[in-house]
Amino acid sequence: MLRATGVSQSFGGERVFDDLSIEIDAGEVLGVIGPSGVGKTTLLRTLALSLEPDAGTVDLGGTDAWTVEESDRLALRRRVGMVFQEASLFDASVGRNVEYGLRVRSPWADRIAATLGLAETPDAVRESLDVVGLTDKTTQHADSLSGGEAQRVSFARALAYDPDVLLLDEPTSDLDPRNTAVIEEAIDEAQTRGIGVVVATHDMHQAERVADRVAVLLDDGITEVGPTERIFENPSDERTRKFISGELVY
Numbered sequence: 001m002l003r004a005t006g007v008s009q010s011f012g013g014e015r016v017f018d019d020l021s022i023e024i025d026a027g028e029v030l031g032v033i034g035p036s037g038v039g040k041t042t043l044l045r046t047l048a049l050s051l052e053p054d055a056g057t058v059d060l061g062g063t064d065a066w067t068v069e070e071s072d073r074l075a076l077r078r079r080v081g082m083v084f085q086e087a088s089l090f091d092a093s094v095g096r097n098v099e100y101g102l103r104v105r106s107p108w109a110d111r112i113a114a115t116l117g118l119a120e121t122p123d124a125v126r127e128s129l130d131v132v133g134l135t136d137k138t139t140q141h142a143d144s145l146s147g148g149e150a151q152r153v154s155f156a157r158a159l160a161y162d163p164d165v166l167l168l169d170e171p172t173s174d175l176d177p178r179n180t181a182v183i184e185e186a187i188d189e190a191q192t193r194g195i196g197v198v199v200a201t202h203d204m205h206q207a208e209r210v211a212d213r214v215a216v217l218l219d220d221g222i223t224e225v226g227p228t229e230r231i232f233e234n235p236s237d238e239r240t241r242k243f244i245s246g247e248l249v250y
Contacts, residue, residue, distance in 0.1 A: 001026045001196050002047060002080070002165045007056035009042055016042050017221045019056070024165055024196040029187060031211030031228065032200040034243075038217050040200040044167045047198065049077040060164065078104075081158035085170040087150035089142040094134060094153055097142050098125045101157045128156035131189050133182055148179030155186050165196045172206065184210050204244065208232055216240045218248070 003023040009016045016039040024030050024047075032040055045051040046058060049065045057064045060076045068076075081101070089097050102124060129135045132152035137145070142153065151171065158166055168187070172180040187210050190197050201207055207214050208228060215225040216237075223237045235241045242248045 002058075002060050004043075004047060004053075004058045005056055007046060007053045007058065009039070009046060009051070010054055011042075017217070020221050021056075022047075022215055022222060022225065024198055026164070026196050027191055027194045028212045029191050029197045029199060029210050031207035031214040032198060032217055033202065033204055033207050033214060034200075034217035035248075036202055038219060040217055041169050043217065044082065044169050044198065044200055047165070048080050048082045048167055049073060078161075079164040080167065081161070081163035081165070082167040083151075083154050083158050083169065083171050085173055087147070087154040089145075089150055089153060092142060093138065094129070094140050094142055094145070095125055095138040097153055098128055098157045098160050101161045124160045124162070125156075128160040129153075131159060131186050132156045146179075148175045148182075151175060152179065152182055152186070155183060159186065159190060159195075162193070163195060165198070166190050168197065168199045170201055171199065173201075173203070180206075204232070216243060218243060 001024055005021050007020045008018045020043070032043065034040055042051065046053055049058060052066055057066065059065060060079060063076060065073050065076050090100065099122065102122060126135060129138060132155055134149065134152055134156065137149070142150065145153065155171070172183050175183065184206070187197055187199065199207065199210060211228045213225060214228045214231040216223045216231065218239055223239045224231065224235060231240065232244060235244065239248070
């Protein structure tokens with residue numbers, strides 16, 4: 001579904017990763033593990049089609065995003081959702097925050113926009129808030145939420161417009177166990193809907209819990225990608241083994 005091939009990225013002349021290849025299939029959860037600062041966020045931004053690679057290709061559904069017109073690339077970008085490490089909500093109610101994704105990205109954007117100002121909440125908003133357990137807070141102002149609740153709203157906003165791929169950047173790094181469990185349950189729901197999910201995390205236990213496959217990203221790029229159980233129990237690359245065992249120090 002979403003594939004990066006031979007991708008390289010650099011900033012200020014400093015290489016982040018080189019000749020990196022990775023792919024995500026519909027309905028699978030891919031965990032990307034690696035230490036902080038190794039380039040996980042840069043990789044997600046590349047996959048989100050918001051950062052053009054220095055080299056290589058990124059294609060969604062067989063279309064290379066960086067060889068098409070900007071309008072076509074925007075259409076591809078709207079099929080990819082992203083949830084960042086820190087929630088960023090608008091000065092509005094919980095429901096309006098979730099509606100925003102529908103308004104700008106959904107194929108039914110015009111119809112959704114026409115409902116604004118009405119008492120009725122679009123079904124997709126209600127369903128997404130139900131996934132993260134916040135239907136009782138639809139009319140509550142976003143600034144009254146706890147940090148964990150705000151992150152759950154961010155997830156619901158991305159889920160509401162039914163993206164092909166959902167990219168999660170350390171989505172639970174600052175959350176308590178209860179909110180972490182809700183987000184992980186929501187990841188499972190996204191997978192059930194056939195959405196491809198990429199979870200970038202430094203929490204290897206979380207990757208073991210939620211991922212079907214795991215990619216290990218270190219300073220020299222992705223050392224290996226494989227089924228979660230094999231990566232953690234019998235990695236084929238020595239660098240992977242040392243990272244998982246804690247022998248590599250960053």
